[in-house]
Amino acid sequence: xxxxxxxxxxxxxxxxxxxxxxxxxxxxxxxxxxxxxxxxxxxxxxxxxxxxxxxxxxxxxxxxxxxxxxxxxxxxxxxxxxxxxxxxxxxxxxxxxxxxxxxxxxxxxxxxxxxxxxxxxxxxxxxxxxxxxxxxxxxxxxxxxxxxxxxxxxxxxxxxxxxxxxxxxxxxxxxxxxxxxxxxxxxxxxxxxxxxxxxxxxxxxxxxxxxxxxxxxxxxxxxxxxxxxxxxxxxxxxxxxxxxxxxxxxxxxxxxxxxxxxxxxxxxxxxxxxxxxxxxxxxxxxxxxxxxxxxxxxxxxxx
Numbered sequence: 001x002x003x004x005x006x007x008x009x010x011x012x013x014x015x016x017x018x019x020x021x022x023x024x025x026x027x028x029x030x031x032x033x034x035x036x037x038x039x040x041x042x043x044x045x046x047x048x049x050x051x052x053x054x055x056x057x058x059x060x061x062x063x064x065x066x067x068x069x070x071x072x073x074x075x076x077x078x079x080x081x082x083x084x085x086x087x088x089x090x091x092x093x094x095x096x097x098x099x100x101x102x103x104x105x106x107x108x109x110x111x112x113x114x115x116x117x118x119x120x121x122x123x124x125x126x127x128x129x130x131x132x133x134x135x136x137x138x139x140x141x142x143x144x145x146x147x148x149x150x151x152x153x154x155x156x157x158x159x160x161x162x163x164x165x166x167x168x169x170x171x172x173x174x175x176x177x178x179x180x181x182x183x184x185x186x187x188x189x190x191x192x193x194x195x196x197x198x199x200x201x202x203x204x205x206x207x208x209x210x211x212x213x214x215x216x217x218x219x220x221x222x223x224x225x226x227x228x229x230x231x232x233x234x235x236x237x238x239x240x241x242x243x244x245x246x247x248x249x250x251x252x253x254x255x256x257x258x259x260x261x262x263x264x265x266x267x268x269x270x271x272x273x274x275x276x277x278x279x280x281x282x283x284x285x286x287x288x289x290x291x292x293x294x295x296x297x298x299x300x301x302x303x
Contacts, residue, residue, distance in 0.1 A: 003115045004096060007057075008069025014055035015117070020297035022049045022290065023068070023113035023121040023151070026060040026103035029075075030084040031264045032124070033279060034271075039079035041283050045122070045290045052294030059112045061087060061095050061102035068116040078103070086260050088141045106153065107145035110223065119212065119300055120152050122293035124286050125159040125189045126225065128167030130262060131249060138262070139170065147174035151223040152212050154293040156230050156285040157187035157194065160238075161245055161266045164188070164196055171225065172199070177215075179208060181228045181292060190236040190281045192229040202226075205292065209299035228292050234284030236277060244273045 007015065014021055024045055029038045046056035057069045060078055070078065078084065078101070085095050085102035089111060095102040104112060106126050113121050127140025146153065158167045164186060171178055180186070180198035188194035202208050208226055215224070229235075248269035257265045270278045 004065045005116055006065040006067050007116070008067070008071055008074075010055060011057045011069030011116075018301070020054040020294070020301035021057050021118045021120070022054050022293045022297050023109055023116075023118045024049075024056055024058040024290070025106060025109040025121070025123050026058060026078060027086055027105050028124055028286065029058075029079050030081060030103040031086050032267060033282070035079055037279060037283070039076060041286060042075055042079065044283070045286050048287045048290040049122070049294045052291050052298075054294035054297045056290075057113070057116065057118055059104045059109045059116075061085075061092070061100070061104065063101075064096055064099045066096065066112045066115065068112065068118065086264075089145060090141065106142040107140070110145050110149040110151045110153065113151050114149050119150070120154070120293050120297040122154045122286075122290045124155065124282060124289065125157055126153065126155050127263065128158040128162040128164070129170055131161075131163045133163055133166060136258075138259070143167070143170050143174060143176070146171065146176040146225055147222040149223055150216060150221070152208065152226060152296060153223055154226045154228055154289045154296065156189050156289060157227045158189070159263065159267075160189040160191065160241060161249065161263065161270070164194055168196055174222070175220075176222060176225055177211070178225045178227060179211070181208070181226055183227065183229050187227050187229040188238050189285070190230065190241055190278060191238045192232060192235050194238065198227055205295035206299045208296050212296075212300060226292070226296070228289050230281060230285040231288055234281050236274070236281050241270075241274075244270055247273060
């Protein structure tokens, strides 16, 4: 059967005109931030992409369709849908078949972007191996998707609530190129650096676009992960965050929070424990990633 894709008017016009496109996920809207910050951030990220010379395509599941691009009213409605499903590879088809509203994680956004012919995707941070993952086996499907689906993903690293060394090890095992954008160390999401080196470094969007094309030319499965440090004026230091994250993780364990509920719980607790500073940083890094993703999409679109 034909994938049930539905393009917004803006995205349809961009496809017809050969303009560069950048996908955006939707779980940041439904599960990542409180209202109205979620809506404002989504609108702002879309505008950042437009200002950088590309066209945004926010991905979401509504009414039995994969929406590549949302109208203003659809975006507002999604931002006020508290019971939207959080969708990954496992439940994407069920949500579509049952006509439920769902927001796409990194993995599901990659799948949908690829179906829509979109090669670049901007997010905040990817999922990865959760702390204690060697016992719980709580490992995000995002990592496997990066090994399967040919989309270049721009992020600020894996979320700082995760086990970063194990996340890097799994990515290496899966053959996913982790590219530091103008950095030799893996960004720590809210922080510009972590103690962990990135295996690859590139200095420009054009280099990243060329590597994307080369992977396709070699017939290599999977995408690229581009780690883009948060702007210096928006970062929170790792030393400041370490006890905050430890407290939030401890509360999640004590409360029996598990599976898909872990990340939203931790992000909310960190938001409250930092008096909202983590949200300000989160918004800044999303805009920064959107800008770089637009530059990569433009480079890919160049003759």
